[in-house]
Amino acid sequence: MEENSLGGSKYLLLIVDEASGCMKGFCLRAKSESEDCIKTYIMKVQKQFGKKVKFVRHDGAREFATNSLKAFYEDEGIEQQTTVPYAHQTNGTAERAIRTIVTIGRSMLHHAKLDKCFWAEAAMTAIYVKNRLPSPKIEHKTPFEIVYKSKPSVKHMRVFGCRTYILTPKEKRLKWDPKARAGIFLGYEEVW
Structure with a gap:
């Protein structure tokens, strides 16, 4: 990414399950963390x-072709497929997913009027939301539904960048202290 995230990340590793379209993202400080x-x-x-x-x-990037990773794939019985260099269409599923997440994330940052340093939060939120949206490729089910065999709840979902209030526990405030402090909604805790 052009700018480090608040947490110091520079890269987004996106893993896409081809059968369900379900995505998992990792924000990395260095490409070597990919392995x-x-x-x-x-x-x-x-x-x-x-x-x-x-x-x-994967594409032929060095971080995906380490000897250690090759040995891991072999031990696990996983076939490793490397796409043709500079031919993004040969890795269409992942390339399209990356483009979608960047587009959604950029739109969320713009709508919330937040700085680029929040790109990681925007990307992770975009992944979270996209996994809960119906897709015509999987009979209008959600990737979440395909993976977990149940419809996802969306009752808790909020607009990225909206105002939030963080409750201060009773034990940590005095009688005349405010019960909450203002904040900005930056995403969801992903549990998997």
Whole structure:
């Protein structure tokens, strides 16, 4: 990204499940962090859902082609597919997903009148929302629904960048102190 996030991240790693369209994002300070994120994510998904990841498709970037990652894929029985350099169409699913998340995130930042340093929060919120939107590619179900076998609740959803109030616990305030302080809504806690 052009600017570091508030947390110091410079890169967005986006993993897309081709069957459901479900996305998982990781904000990284260095590209070298990709390897641990990928390994952890694959192991967690396989354990949580009891299914094996069959293949991983990526561009030929150095951080996706380490010997350690190749060995991990081999140990896990995962086929590694590397796309043709500079031919983004050969990795269409991921490239389209990245474009969608950046477009949604940019729109959210603009609408909220927030600085670019909030790009990570905007991207993660865009991923969260997109996973809960119906898609014609999967019979108008949501990616969340395909993965978790239940419709997602959207009752808790709010507009990115809207005003929020953070309650100050009773134990931490005096009689005449305000009960809450103003804040800005920057996204959701993703539990997976």
